[in-house]
Amino acid sequence: MTTNATVTAASGRPLRTPKASSGPPIELRHVHRWFGSTHAVNDVSFIVEKGEVFGYIGPNGAGKTTSMRILSTLDEPSSGDASVDGFSVIDDPDRVRSRLGFMPDYFGAYQNVNVWEYLDFFARAYGLRGTERRRAIESTMDFTGLDELARKPIDGLSKGMKQRLCLGRTMIHDPSVMVLDEPAAGLDPRARIELREMISRLAEAGKAILISSHILTELAEICDRVAIIERGQLIAVGTVDEISGCVEEEITVRLRVTNDRASHDQTAVIPWLSRHAHVKTVVATKEGVTFHLVTEQPQRDATLAGLLAELIGAGFGVTEFTSRGKSLEDVFLHVTKGRVQ
Numbered sequence: 001m002t003t004n005a006t007v008t009a010a011s012g013r014p015l016r017t018p019k020a021s022s023g024p025p026i027e028l029r030h031v032h033r034w035f036g037s038t039h040a041v042n043d044v045s046f047i048v049e050k051g052e053v054f055g056y057i058g059p060n061g062a063g064k065t066t067s068m069r070i071l072s073t074l075d076e077p078s079s080g081d082a083s084v085d086g087f088s089v090i091d092d093p094d095r096v097r098s099r100l101g102f103m104p105d106y107f108g109a110y111q112n113v114n115v116w117e118y119l120d121f122f123a124r125a126y127g128l129r130g131t132e133r134r135r136a137i138e139s140t141m142d143f144t145g146l147d148e149l150a151r152k153p154i155d156g157l158s159k160g161m162k163q164r165l166c167l168g169r170t171m172i173h174d175p176s177v178m179v180l181d182e183p184a185a186g187l188d189p190r191a192r193i194e195l196r197e198m199i200s201r202l203a204e205a206g207k208a209i210l211i212s213s214h215i216l217t218e219l220a221e222i223c224d225r226v227a228i229i230e231r232g233q234l235i236a237v238g239t240v241d242e243i244s245g246c247v248e249e250e251i252t253v254r255l256r257v258t259n260d261r262a263s264h265d266q267t268a269v270i271p272w273l274s275r276h277a278h279v280k281t282v283v284a285t286k287e288g289v290t291f292h293l294v295t296e297q298p299q300r301d302a303t304l305a306g307l308l309a310e311l312i313g314a315g316f317g318v319t320e321f322t323s324r325g326k327s328l329e330d331v332f333l334h335v336t337k338g339r340v341q
């Protein structure tokens with residue numbers, strides 16, 4: 001994802017640029033965390049670059065929240081270290097806090113507080129004063145689309161609006177790093193899309209974003225890279241394509257052929273496919289036929305093109321031939337065994 005410091009809020013007002021950094025925005029180095037006999041985080045290391053959206057995926061109890069809390073200085077590692085812009089969470093937690101915004105996976109209930117007062121509270125906590133504080137609140141409300149709701153009590157907000165407000169409180173001090181724990185949980189489809197757009201705009205403005213989710217397909221669309229964690233250990237880090245390349249590629253193909261020639265209709269294509277060396281699980285559907293094509297990642301396109309040529313060569317009138325590789329969800333299910341601790 002490219003960095004662009006002139007990205008603007010919905011109103012056209014520019015987002016403020018992140019402060020200069022002296023190290024990678026996010027770095028975890030051999031982080032371990034024990035809770036009694038539970039090894040919640042086991043030797044986790046990764047770096048997130050400026051302007052990057054980095055997805056953190058794992059089943060329940062995998063260690064995502066614990067590692068995010070350590071990075072956000074809410075917990076300490078048993079060994080190893082983590083840093084933000086080069087500042088250690090152990091040696092320099094105050095500097096880390098001033099550069100990082102943490103969005104927890106719950107929204108604390110507050111009574112008799114409106115949207116403005118809520119953001120004002122966090123702006124004060126970050127030491128913003130006078131005009132600077134007012135500008136920070138206005139620009140945050142503008143970015144999150146909450147400006148119409150400034151005086152609305154927050155316990156009357158919808159789930160989607162509360163998540164916007166929570167994101168707003170996370171960015172109020174203009175951090176260079178944002179850590180978002182399950183931000184899309186419980187949102188309806190429209191609110192999820194809006195949240196995704198806001199996260200992309202924050203990354204375009206140069207912020208490094210670490211985001212965890214169970215909504216794997218959503219992460220595939222916004223993340224530059226992902227890490228898969230299971231039972232405290234990282235088991236894969238890379239782009240979705242890189243991680244897919246580590247596992248055997250199984251492409252789902254949807255095929256439709258014309259049935260105006262008696263010998264080469266949908267019925268004829270099924271036994272033809274079933275005899276093919278790379279094809280398995282041929283299923284007739286209302287719309288045509290679906291099957292799995294097994295291949296190795298580097299040969300994926302050549303195998304697909306070859307099969308299409310063979311079908312046409314065999315006399316089938318192909319009217320539809322669409323393929324779908326592994327989604328992030330498929331990769332996740334393939335790589336993890338769903339083990340919890």
Ligand SMILES: Nc1ncnc2c1ncn2[C@@H]1O[C@H](COP(=O)(O)OP(=O)(O)OP(=O)(O)O)[C@@H](O)[C@H]1O
Nearest residue numbers: 035038040058059060061062063064065066067341
């Ligand atoms: N304060 C704690 N005391 C004892 N055990 C803990 C504590 N916090 C987390 N754990 C344990 O550490 C492991 C990792 O938990 P963590 O909350 O980090 O996982 P997670 O991947 O965020 O899971 P989820 O998606 O369910 O939130 C789990 O076994 C959990 O029970």
